[in-house]
Amino acid sequence: MKFKAYCLVGILLLAGFFAHAQSEDEADELARRERYERLIEEGKAKLKYEGKNPQVSMVVGRALYQIGKPEEAIPYLEEAIREPNVKTMIDAWAMDFLGKIHYRKGDYDQAKKYLKTARSLNATKNATYDIQATLMLFGFDEKFDTWQTFETDHIIFHIENPEPLGDVAKYIAERTKAFEEIQAFFGAKLPKKIDFFIWSDQLDGYRFLKQTPGFVLSEACLIHGFLFQPPGFGFSELLADYAVPEGVGKPSKFIRTGMRVYFDQTHRNRVKSAKKAIKESGAEQPVNVRKLWQQPEGVNENVLENVAGAFVEILIEKGGEKSFLKLLGDPTYEAAKTIYGDQLNAWIADIEKRLNPAKSRE
Incomplete structure (x- = not known):
């Protein structure tokens, strides 16, 4: 019984x-x-x-x-x-x-x-x-019968309507190159090729998927995106889950958001983007990286995304690849202090100084 x-x-x-x-x-x-x-x-x-x-x-x-x-x-x-x-x-x-x-x-x-x-x-x-x-x-529903498929060595692209892309070969080549560059960092072993579904209309995608395209299901090596997202979209999140499986499911919004921005392959000036996001948000309080890291809930998503991206850039380029991969296994501020030592707070102070406008003197 x-x-x-x-x-x-x-x-x-x-x-x-x-x-x-x-x-x-x-x-x-x-x-x-x-x-x-x-x-x-x-x-x-x-x-x-x-x-x-x-x-x-x-x-x-x-x-x-x-x-x-x-x-x-x-x-x-x-x-x-x-x-x-x-x-x-x-x-x-x-x-x-x-x-x-x-x-x-x-x-x-x-x-x-x-x-x-x-x-x-x-x-x-x-x-x-x-x-x-x-x-x-999985793309097995009759909805996908008219989609076009393009297969490469590592990715199967399923595109709802290639026409708006113009040069489809170039579009696929850009994303293939992005995958290869990101994979060179993570060195992940995948169980199969990535199935990458590219929707023409986000609202249409939501109607069928019950969520907006722009998400990753790592356990299925699956990405649902939409036209004209950055070339690196989705790859870092998926590859990180296979390269550092012990980090899957752990509280990691700040670090993983920053990782996605760092690897989006847009090569933008991330500090400049963060400053712009902060200004547009109308935030009255100065940026506090430690607080964003430990309490990301309720924060303006555009601010969080761009500040996290700028900070992860520092972690990777100053702290090195091996240390960042170790951090992904336990992406907390406390774990980062152990990994990076005194450098961590120095980097936080530096990025906050660059992002927060200097106080005007009376």
Whole structure:
């Protein structure tokens, strides 16, 4: 009875896979992982001593995926759909996750087969919603039938309408070069090519994706962007997650925002851009880098983006690549003090002096 009740809780707990926003609360993340691990432990024990059980196999497989063990999840999910009992909901969820796993491996045909079969079951409202959302994210929905695809050594570009781009070959070459330069910094090992979807209309993208194009799903090597974003958009975030996996899910808005700006390949003057953003915001208080780092919530996004970009430029160009990669593993101010020593506060003082206008003398 204990596992039966826990299994039902597990189904509800796991139903939100591929939620598009990660928690910034490390304690919550740890608590979730502990719950998944408990589900796995009790589920495996039940399967060992009581024999086959599709529901338990499905929950164990999904929990394994959630803690980053997709390969180990496959046999449990396959076992869940192998049993011929009437279990439509179990089959739908198991095939949903098998589709996600095969997509992550670059096995697109198998991924599409699982996901479309799962959708056709129309098992439950939640399952069908999640499956349809995944089909849309992965470009398997009929919406993408008219999109054009351009494949390079590392990226598969899916472009809704290439016409506004003019020289498509140049557009792709710029982004390919940006990827190669950013990858030279991170040296990440990816499980498959990056699927890069480029929408013509952000509002249209929101209507289908339920979020505005301009986001990264690192676990799927997937980017949804839109026309005329900077050439480096999305690459640093995705590559950082594979190069420094211990940093995934940790509170890091200031550093990761700055990283995205630094690697956007626009080569703009970041201090000048930060000054402009501060002026346009009408901020009356001087910029406090430490506060932005530790309490970024509620800050003007344009100010945060540009100040963080200017500061990350200092961290990388003065502190070096190895130190910055180490910081990504624990991107807190406290960890940075250990990594950079006394230089850190000196750099903060320097950037604040450059960004904040000198006080006028009476």
